[in-house]
Amino acid sequence: MRAYRYYLAMLDIRFIKENLDAVRQNIRDRYMNADADLVVSLYDRRNGTLRELEDARRRRNENAQAMKSPMAAEDRARRIEEGKRLKETIARLESELQEIEASFAAEMAKIPNMAHPAAPRGKEDKDNLEVKRVGAPTRFSFTPKDHVELGQSLDIIDFDTATKVSGTKFYYLKNEGVILELALVRYALDVLAKHGFTLMTTPDVAKTEILEGIGFNPRGAESNVYTLEGEGSCLIGTAEITLGGYYSGAVLEKDQLPIRFAGLSHCFRREAGAAGQFSKGLYRVHQFTKVEMFVYCLPEDSERIHEELRSIEEEIFSSLDIPFRVVDTCTGDLGAPAYRKWDLEAWMPGRNNGEWGEITSTSNCTDYQARRLNVRYRDAEGKNRFVHMLNGTAIACSRAIIAILENFQQADGSVRIPKALVPYCGFEAIGPRRKG
RNA sequence: GGAGAGAUGACCGAGCGGUCGAAGGUGCGCGAUUGGAAGUCGCGUGUACCCGUAAGGGUACCGAGGGUUCAAAUCCCUCUCUCUCCGCCA
Numbered sequence: 001m002r003a004y005r006y007y008l009a010m011l012d013i014r015f016i017k018e019n020l021d022a023v024r025q026n027i028r029d030r031y032m033n034a035d036a037d038l039v040v041s042l043y044d045r046r047n048g049t050l051r052e053l054e055d056a057r058r059r060r061n062e063n064a065q066a067m068k069s070p071m072a073a074e075d076r077a078r079r080i081e082e083g084k085r086l087k088e089t090i091a092r093l094e095s096e097l098q099e100i101e102a103s104f105a106a107e108m109a110k111i112p113n114m115a116h117p118a119a120p121r122g123k124e125d126k127d128n129l130e131v132k133r134v135g136a137p138t139r140f141s142f143t144p145k146d147h148v149e150l151g152q153s154l155d156i157i158d159f160d161t162a163t164k165v166s167g168t169k170f171y172y173l174k175n176e177g178v179i180l181e182l183a184l185v186r187y188a189l190d191v192l193a194k195h196g197f198t199l200m201t202t203p204d205v206a207k208t209e210i211l212e213g214i215g216f217n218p219r220g221a222e223s224n225v226y227t228l229e230g231e232g233s234c235l236i237g238t239a240e241i242t243l244g245g246y247y248s249g250a251v252l253e254k255d256q257l258p259i260r261f262a263g264l265s266h267c268f269r270r271e272a273g274a275a276g277q278f279s280k281g282l283y284r285v286h287q288f289t290k291v292e293m294f295v296y297c298l299p300e301d302s303e304r305i306h307e308e309l310r311s312i313e314e315e316i317f318s319s320l321d322i323p324f325r326v327v328d329t330c331t332g333d334l335g336a337p338a339y340r341k342w343d344l345e346a347w348m349p350g351r352n353n354g355e356w357g358e359i360t361s362t363s364n365c366t367d368y369q370a371r372r373l374n375v376r377y378r379d380a381e382g383k384n385r386f387v388h389m390l391n392g393t394a395i396a397c398s399r400a401i402i403a404i405l406e407n408f409q410q411a412d413g414s415v416r417i418p419k420a421l422v423p424y425c426g427f428e429a430i431g432p433r434r435k436g
Numbered sequence: 437g438g439a440g441a442g443a444u445g446a447c448c449g450a451g452c453g454g455u456c457g458a459a460g461g462u463g464c465g466c467g468a469u470u471g472g473a474a475g476u477c478g479c480g481u482g483u484a485c486c487c488g489u490a491a492g493g494g495u496a497c498c499g500a501g502g503g504u505u506c507a508a509a510u511c512c513c514u515c516u517c518u519c520u521c522c523g524c525c526a
Contacts, residue, residue, distance in 0.1 A: 047485095047486065047487090050485080050486060050495085051486065051487070051494095051495095053495080054485095054486065054487090054494060054495045054496085055494085055495090057494090057495060057496085058494065058495070060506080060507080061495090061507085063506065063507085064454070064506060064507040065454080065507090067454075067506065067507070068454050068455070068507090076506090079506065080506045081506085082506075083505090083506025083507070084506065085506095086506080087505090087506070087507095251483095384483080384484095
């Protein structure tokens with residue numbers, strides 16, 4: 001119960017004022033660049049100016065009100081003079097307030113969500129805490145290939161032509177590769193439909209304000225987002241954006257919640273500066289296909305539903321017989337919106353001679369996104385409150401394909417299809433193929 | 437893309453520059469009437485922020501943003517969205 005009250009108020013300026021030490025500590029824990037003290041002082045300045053402004057407006061209204069009744073010409077003239085003076089005062093205070101509010105909003109936007117008290121404290125992904133393993137790293141009686149080699153030899157992925165046509169970090173899927181991707185998508189959608197999710201395909205484009213509400217930064221050289229020139233919109237990096245934007249500005253009825261969406265979309269990421277061994281092949285690409293889970297729920301349900309999302313991810317990858325582990329993401333690696341985040345990391349035999357690689361991620365963002373997108377629900381007393389919003393990957397096709405190709409490769413160079421996917425693929429294996 | 441029409445509270449729908457936070461209706465809530473229900477009658481019914489322990493007070497909001505004015509739902513400009521017609525198109 002304590003925890004619930006704690007994050008209910010999170011990111012509320014009044015919460016920040018009242019829990020300044022905790023907010024400062026949280027910013028340090030997350031290695032974020034934000035200044036809680038500056039936010040508070042800007043807020044106080046804002047309120048002071050607002051009070052002056054409202055007082056001036058009150059006097060203007062009284063003055064105008066007084067002029068409705070007949071009066072002597074010289075009294076009227078005096079009133080008009082008074083009105084003109086007030087008009088100037090109001091204009092000055094308005095522009096002052098606007099300036100203060102702009103800096104306040106900018107500083108406020110930098111304040112990250114609070115982290116779950118149990119989330120491991122740490123700076124980077126090395127500090128994430130492994131909490132569970134399912135399956136063991138695959139052993140081979142031969143020297144395994146990586147998915148780039150397999151994709152080429154089986155003629156199911158073509159990186160070189162994509163580089164010529166579209167640039168680096170793009171790819172064509174070919175032949176069984178195409179069917180495999182579609183099978184993964186359909187499989188994930190079937191699992192989610194069974195769990196009561198509403199299936200959707202979403203736009204691959206969203207407005208900048210929605211991206212910012214979800215917690216993405218569309219601007220700047222280090223941004224991971226492709227913006228569309230002169231449109232005020234961007235290519236989405238994940239369907240989390242379009243699914244979370246779906247109810248922006250809405251007041252939901254309590255009994256509608258939880259709302260579970262499964263969204264299929266393309267995902268576009270600039271990945272500026274990301275290169276090298278670890279982003280080889282399909283691991284870090286500019287475009288991929290993903291089925292995303294998204295939930296709107298009551299604050300008191302979000303921790304339970306976060307567990308649900310994680311267990312659905314585990315269900316999908318267990319049923320595909322892909323070895324994976326679950327990590328509890330450390331504070332420094334959470335990103336600003338997440339209160340808590342679980343990653344599933346699949347065993348990738350071709351990655352640096354065998355390594356865990358992130359394959360899904362599920363975050364409880366509590367009311368962080370809801371505040372920014374203004375998504376509320378009417379509670380039992382009829383008060384409007386912010387919902388909690390959560391997201392999780394069901395299948396990110398490119399990375400799932402890495403895990404399948406590398407774990408299911410056979411000595412003859414072929415790749416077996418996981419049993420659960422065979423009905424969706426219509427074949428049991430890809431290859432082997434003779435060179436030529 | 438071109439032409440026209442429109443955008444007001446939960447919904448429908450009035451609105452002359454000041455008497456409009458906004459008529460009227462519907463819905464909803466409470467109460468009365470009734471053996472009970474329908475009906476009828478009465479009262480109430482937006483959001484956000486600021487000040488205040490509270491009671492309460494103030495400010496803003498009539499698609500969005502600017503402008504004119506002492507005063508804007510009402511006048512002017514820009515934009516967005518919706519509808520109708522035309523064009524184009526998988």
